[in-house]
Structures are given as C-alpha cells and as structure tokens.
Amino acid sequence: MLGAYPLSLVAFVSVMVFLWVGLGTVIIWVGIPLLMLTTQLVYGFAALDRRWIRVTLGVDIPTPRIEHSGTMFQRWRAQLTHAQTWRNLGYLLLAFPLSIIEFAMALAGIVLLPIAIWVLPSIASLHAALAATMLGPNTTTRLTERAQRLQASRARGVDAAEAERRRIERDLHDGAQQRLVAVAMGLGRAQKKFDADPEGAKVLVGEALADAKLAVSELRDLARGIYPAVLGDRGLDAALSSLAAKSPVPVEVTVTVDPRPPAAVESTAYFVVGESLTNVAKYANATQVTVKVWREDRPSGDMVIVEVTDNGDGGAAFRPGGGLAGLADRAATIDGVMTVVSPIGGPTVIRADLPCTW
Structure with missing residues (x-):
C-alpha cells in the first residue's frame, strides 16, 4: 500500500x-x-x-x-x-x-x-x-476463451482416445488374440491324438496351457493399461507406491490428496507418474526420483498437482507422437495442464495441474 x-x-x-x-x-x-x-x-x-x-x-x-x-x-x-x-x-x-x-x-x-x-x-x-x-x-471474454480452450482440449481428447483405441486393438490382435488362436489350434490337434498318441496329445495340451497363461497375462497387462485395479480399490497413494516399487530407479512418493479426487483425475495422475517413471528408467540415467501429489484450493476450484522430479541428464520435451505429448492430451481432456522443465544436464520436473471440477 x-x-x-x-x-x-x-x-x-x-x-x-x-x-x-x-x-x-x-x-x-x-x-x-x-x-x-x-x-x-x-x-x-x-x-x-x-x-x-x-x-x-x-x-x-x-x-x-x-x-x-x-x-x-x-x-x-x-x-x-x-x-x-x-x-x-x-x-x-x-x-x-x-x-x-x-x-x-x-x-x-x-x-x-x-x-x-x-x-x-x-x-x-x-x-x-x-x-x-x-x-x-470481462465475463464474455473469459467465457469465450474458456469455450475455445475446452473445444481444443476436447479435440485433443478425441485424438488421444482414438490413439488409445488403436493401441488396444493392436495389442489384442498381435498379443492375446494370437495366443488364444494358438490355444484353440493346439487343443484341436490334441483332441485328434487322444486315442492314437496319448503322449503326443499330452504335450500339445501342455503347450496350449502355457499359451493360455501367456494370453491371460497379456490381457491382465492390457487391462492394467486401461485402468489399474489397485487404483480403483485403494486409491492414488497405493497405486503410485506400487509403480514406485516396480521402478529400477529409487523413487520417493508423497501423496496428500484427501478427500479422494474424481476417478478421471486419479487415472490421469497415475498415468502421468507411470509414463514419467518409464521415461526416467529408459533415458534419464537418474539415481533418484521424487513423486509428489497434493491438493490445492484455488479460487477457480480444487486442483490436484502431480510433480515428478529426477536428477538425470535432462532434455525431456513434448514431441509429436511421444509419451509426454500423449499425457498432455490426456490431461487436456479434463482441462488440465502439463508442463515440462528439463534443461540439458537436469534436473527434470514434469508437472500436471489437474482440476477436480470441469
């Protein structure tokens, strides 16, 4: 003053x-x-x-x-x-x-x-x-800009959903479907050999069983990619801790989002962290990752903030068709915003601001 x-x-x-x-x-x-x-x-x-x-x-x-x-x-x-x-x-x-x-x-x-x-x-x-x-x-301008932003995010969401649909179709066709066809063919051959060659039929049944187990595993992985069961059952903290436990790079996870956010926010946050940890393991040469998820009360409404930081080589960026670009499209479907700060030499900070109402 x-x-x-x-x-x-x-x-x-x-x-x-x-x-x-x-x-x-x-x-x-x-x-x-x-x-x-x-x-x-x-x-x-x-x-x-x-x-x-x-x-x-x-x-x-x-x-x-x-x-x-x-x-x-x-x-x-x-x-x-x-x-x-x-x-x-x-x-x-x-x-x-x-x-x-x-x-x-x-x-x-x-x-x-x-x-x-x-x-x-x-x-x-x-x-x-x-x-x-x-x-x-003024109010008219704000509403117009919001409508334009939502229209753009909707278009990006449609593209992201279409890309996800194609991925699921490809994984089903190239993975589980082929396995199940092999199971059916193996059981058919075994059925013909039951009387004449029981030992040969037994081998074929064993091969069909192995293919069936692989098909079940691939279907489980596919379902996990759509919506992980642990996220729906136990919430974001448990789901992110599960991701951290599977990471080859040590991960420290802090989650404070009570009350529990909407399912769309949880799934977006989960995939942001999952893709970020995958990129760290593949490209970053990092020795430590920090994952922080918290809730913020803003004048525009509650937000869930997701922040993934690693001490790797840096150089991460949004690239057409890349994993980070796909995450940005996923966040845009709920009017969220993703940012990446990753100078050469690191550290890399990937942040998503996800509204709980849209």
Missing part, C-alpha cells in the same frame, strides 16, 4: 496531463500523437498494476487479449473503440484516490496494530477485486 501510492500518482498525473493536452491541441493535429501516446500509457500502467498486484497481493490477473491489425492509426482507432481501453482508464482514475486512502491507512497501521490486522486486509481485498474486475478480461 505504501508503494502503490507513488505508482498511482505517477500514472494519474501522466495520463491526465497527456490526455488534456492532447484533447486541447487535437484541432491543430498536434494532439493526435499525444492521444496515441496517452492510450499506450494507459495500457502500460495497467500492465504494471497487474504485475504489482500479483507480486504484492498474490492475485494473478490475466491480461486481456486484444488483437488488431492494420496501420498504427488503424490500431489506435480500434483501441479507442475497445471497452478494455476505457476500463483500464477507469481503473487508473479510481486507483488514485483509493491509493491515497491506502497510504494513510498503511501509515496508521504501522503504529496501530488493530488497523494492520483487521482493516488493511479488507482494503487490500477491495483493491484486488477492483483490479480483477477492471484490468482483467
């Missing part, structure tokens, strides 16, 4: 001086470039206020997207007719008297502890709400 006052003062004085001088000289055309400069000052101070509020109050205000093309004058004219320009200007005009009150209150709060404890947080919340309302995207 102490720092917001000089910032608001500079913004208010700068914008007002250039605005009134520009309006007063527009008749002789000198005011046109001054008004153009004023418009850029309004957007510049609005962006500075968004950053200031994010740093001091911890409130992240998205920057409204304004797309204009054409000459400089055409872009400026489009800005003048855009509602966000006037919302930014209105905020700068309102923020100045508010900053005077905040400055006085902050000085009083240094001396009077009750003001610092009970009054200042309320004023800060008011300031943050005002800024979010006037400097952020």
Whole structure:
C-alpha cells in the first residue's frame, strides 16, 4: 500500500496531463500523437498494476487479449473503440484516490496494530477485486476463451482416445488374440491324438496351457493399461507406491490428496507418474526420483498437482507422437495442464495441474 501510492500518482498525473493536452491541441493535429501516446500509457500502467498486484497481493490477473491489425492509426482507432481501453482508464482514475486512502491507512497501521490486522486486509481485498474486475478480461471474454480452450482440449481428447483405441486393438490382435488362436489350434490337434498318441496329445495340451497363461497375462497387462485395479480399490497413494516399487530407479512418493479426487483425475495422475517413471528408467540415467501429489484450493476450484522430479541428464520435451505429448492430451481432456522443465544436464520436473471440477 505504501508503494502503490507513488505508482498511482505517477500514472494519474501522466495520463491526465497527456490526455488534456492532447484533447486541447487535437484541432491543430498536434494532439493526435499525444492521444496515441496517452492510450499506450494507459495500457502500460495497467500492465504494471497487474504485475504489482500479483507480486504484492498474490492475485494473478490475466491480461486481456486484444488483437488488431492494420496501420498504427488503424490500431489506435480500434483501441479507442475497445471497452478494455476505457476500463483500464477507469481503473487508473479510481486507483488514485483509493491509493491515497491506502497510504494513510498503511501509515496508521504501522503504529496501530488493530488497523494492520483487521482493516488493511479488507482494503487490500477491495483493491484486488477492483483490479480483477477492471484490468482483467470481462465475463464474455473469459467465457469465450474458456469455450475455445475446452473445444481444443476436447479435440485433443478425441485424438488421444482414438490413439488409445488403436493401441488396444493392436495389442489384442498381435498379443492375446494370437495366443488364444494358438490355444484353440493346439487343443484341436490334441483332441485328434487322444486315442492314437496319448503322449503326443499330452504335450500339445501342455503347450496350449502355457499359451493360455501367456494370453491371460497379456490381457491382465492390457487391462492394467486401461485402468489399474489397485487404483480403483485403494486409491492414488497405493497405486503410485506400487509403480514406485516396480521402478529400477529409487523413487520417493508423497501423496496428500484427501478427500479422494474424481476417478478421471486419479487415472490421469497415475498415468502421468507411470509414463514419467518409464521415461526416467529408459533415458534419464537418474539415481533418484521424487513423486509428489497434493491438493490445492484455488479460487477457480480444487486442483490436484502431480510433480515428478529426477536428477538425470535432462532434455525431456513434448514431441509429436511421444509419451509426454500423449499425457498432455490426456490431461487436456479434463482441462488440465502439463508442463515440462528439463534443461540439458537436469534436473527434470514434469508437472500436471489437474482440476477436480470441469
């Protein structure tokens, strides 16, 4: 609050001086470039206020997207007719008297502890709400952007589901189906030999039994790839601990997600960790992996955060058709976001932010 006052003062004085001088000289055309400069000052101070509020109050205000093309004058004219320009200007005009009150209150709060404890947080919340309302995207823009994001995530989800369907068909055709055909053929040959060659029939039955066991194993692995039984029965903590136990690289697992998240969130988190551990074992040359899963309460709703960190060689990235890209598509189906930070030399951090409501 102490720092917001000089910032608001500079913004208010700068914008007002250039605005009134520009309006007063527009008749002789000198005011046109001054008004153009004023418009850029309004957007510049609005962006500075968004950053200031994010740093001091911890409130992240998205920057409204304004797309204009054409000459400089055409872009400026489009800005003048855009509602966000006037919302930014209105905020700068309102923020100045508010900053005077905040400055006085902050000085009083240094001396009077009750003001610092009970009054200042309320004023800060008011300031943050005002800024979010006037400097952020309006309701129509937010809904449009969300609809576009959901449409894109739905398309990615459809592609991911189709790729998964093809994988299941391929695994069934090349694996379990072939095994079961071999079982049927072996039992058929054995049936013909029961009377004439009992020993030969016994050998064929043994081979058919071995193929049947392999087919059952392949079907079990296939089912586990669709939805692991331990995840449905015992939850995310037990499922991830099971993955960690099978990893050739030592894995430390920490899971705090109570209450239990939706099944779609659990399965996405499970496959994010599973694919990450597989990549670590194959490519990373790591000696230690840390898996952390926790729940966060955000203004937009509860989130489950999955973070996998290894001390390997780094260099992991999203590649078309790759495992990480497939995980990003899976996360997008529930409006989740995946990020990968993996500089050469490591460490690698794979993170998924998964909403519990969508």
